[in-house]
Amino acid sequence: MSTTAVSLSMPVVPRRRRSPEEVAAAAPVTGEKRVLLAAPRGYCAGVDRAVIAVEKALEHHGAPVYVRKQIVHNVHVVTSLEAQGVIFVEENEEVPEGALVVFSAHGVSPAVVQSAADRGLRTIDATCPLVTKVHKEAVRFSKENKHILLIGHEGHEEVEGTYGEAPESTTIVNNPEEARTVQVQDPENLIWLSQTTLSVDEAMEIVEILRARFPKLQDPPSDDICYATTNRQGAIKEIAPQADLVIVVGSANSSNSVRLVEVALEYGAKASYRVDFAHEIDETWFEGVASVGVSSGASVPEVLVQEVLLLLADYGYASVEEVVTAKEDILFSLPKELRATMKAAGDPDYKGVRSSNLL
Ligand code: SF4
Numbered sequence: 001m002s003t004t005a006v007s008l009s010m011p012v013v014p015r016r017r018r019s020p021e022e023v024a025a026a027a028p029v030t031g032e033k034r035v036l037l038a039a040p041r042g043y044c045a046g047v048d049r050a051v052i053a054v055e056k057a058l059e060h061h062g063a064p065v066y067v068r069k070q071i072v073h074n075v076h077v078v079t080s081l082e083a084q085g086v087i088f089v090e091e092n093e094e095v096p097e098g099a100l101v102v103f104s105a106h107g108v109s110p111a112v113v114q115s116a117a118d119r120g121l122r123t124i125d126a127t128c129p130l131v132t133k134v135h136k137e138a139v140r141f142s143k144e145n146k147h148i149l150l151i152g153h154e155g156h157e158e159v160e161g162t163y164g165e166a167p168e169s170t171t172i173v174n175n176p177e178e179a180r181t182v183q184v185q186d187p188e189n190l191i192w193l194s195q196t197t198l199s200v201d202e203a204m205e206i207v208e209i210l211r212a213r214f215p216k217l218q219d220p221p222s223d224d225i226c227y228a229t230t231n232r233q234g235a236i237k238e239i240a241p242q243a244d245l246v247i248v249v250g251s252a253n254s255s256n257s258v259r260l261v262e263v264a265l266e267y268g269a270k271a272s273y274r275v276d277f278a279h280e281i282d283e284t285w286f287e288g289v290a291s292v293g294v295s296s297g298a299s300v301p302e303v304l305v306q307e308v309l310l311l312l313a314d315y316g317y318a319s320v321e322e323v324v325t326a327k328e329d330i331l332f333s334l335p336k337e338l339r340a341t342m343k344a345a346g347d348p349d350y351k352g353v354r355s356s357n358l359l
Helices: 020-026 045-061 075-083 110-118 129-143 157-163 176-181 200-213 227-242 255-266 302-314 336-344
Strands: 034-039 065-068 086-089 100-103 122-125 147-151 170-173 190-194 245-249 272-275 291-296 320-324
Touching (some): 034 227, 034 302, 045 065, 045 075, 045 129, 129 190, 147 157, 147 200, 190 200, 227 245, 227 320, 245 255, 255 272, 255 291, 291 302
Parallel strands (some): 034 320, 065 086, 100 122, 147 170, 147 190, 245 291
16 A cells, blocks of 8 residues: 655644633623723833834835844834844844944944944944943943942843943842852952843842942942833832733843733732733633733833733723823934934934834
């Protein structure tokens, strides 16, 4: 008997979503169903600026525009820009000599700037100005012969960039455990800096552990955890104690989005999940749930939150109360290389654009 090869791969069958009635039958809800929508949420000024920078680079220079690393950590933003002609690369070596490359919002080390120059690349630096501030502090403290304890997640692009400003003068402290064991040469001459998107509470816990061990530890002149991170965590802290479930929209590699889930659980949410898209929400999460908190990370376009609200409405969570804990009106000017190009081309947006097309 002859045999024929058969493919073992099966077509992907979409999961049948359980109906609102089926969910209600599984676990009835007591109390009014409602949504507590965090504000501020979503795009921060640094993300908006970086995405606009790529959009404007495409408009003025044409595709392809190369971007080193993800311009911001969000799947939707990255795939949307790819569809418009952006090529994301991991390193400058993947960019053809002489081409245009945009550095992401998370910042780059001097070695990366140098490697771009060595390849004759034209560059637009979309590093968030609040990350640049931390870089400048690292350079300054290193010149003052201080040793820097950089609180942040090793391997994150922002930490790589800041560390790269003064590697001989910097030690990365990832977590409270490392704060308890880190060894330094001169405990009299220490200062701490941090990643901009940490949990405010955990960063302070780490600082206190370090200070207990090294009483002369100096503080930076101002907070490194940025206003957007602080404000989004502030709104979640307000909502979490009242929420049976908190849904955070954001990507897995988005530090500030992941922190929002942790903060929600820490501040009393009974459950909390992160999703990139509304379709990832599992309706069994709604069983027995009256109040749902919703927020989004600093790299998340609002359209993705609105899709979550539509799905929630389908399951009876149509009443939405926005919980406002801070107002934001920060606007950063575009990268200077881009402003010069835009001005020369008569593009009035060089003076400042309020929000990207992807919002
Ligand atoms: S989260 Fe903060 S540091 Fe990061 S891009 Fe936004 S404003 Fe800048």
